[in-house]
Structures are given as C-alpha cells and as structure tokens.
Amino acid sequence: MALTFLILFSTVGASAQSRKRLRELEKMEKSHEEEADADNSEAIERHLSIQTKKTRKEMKRYKKLSKQYNNNKRPLFSKGRRRRR
DSSP states (O other): OOOHHHHHHHHHHHHHHHHHHHHHHHHHHHHHHHHHHHHHHHHHHHHHHHSSSSHHHHHHHHHHHHHHHHHOOOOOOOGGOOOOO
16 A cells, blocks of 8 residues: 555656656747748748849749639548439
C-alpha cells in the first residue's frame, strides 16, 4: 500500500513538470512559427520588388485565378454525384 502511494505521488510531480515543459515548448514553437511567417513575408516582398510592374500584375492575376480555382474545386468522391444502377 505504501508502495502505491509512493508511485502515485512521484508521477504527480513529474506530470506537473512535464506540463510546464510542454507549455514552454508550445511557446517556443509559436515564436518560431511567427519568425518563419515574418521571414516568408520579407522574402515575398523582396521577390516582388525585383520584378517589373508588368510581371507583378501577371503574378497577381495568376494568384487570383488559382485562388478562385482552388476555392471552387469539387470533392473527388461526393455522394450526390454517384451513378445509379
């Protein structure tokens, strides 16, 4: 019986430490994601600044077209379009 209490209390302390470590890791991961997003936006701005005005317009047009296409894409397997026997 004393052994079960010992095991029970030892795991409680470890789980509190692991939760704290988990929170720290989540904060670090979030900050890394924010840095990556900032770096990505800087790279995009730098890439666009190199292009000519005509090329930027073309890129904007193609981005808009692809966005429309991807938003309106139908699912491959939908129940409504099955062939009836």
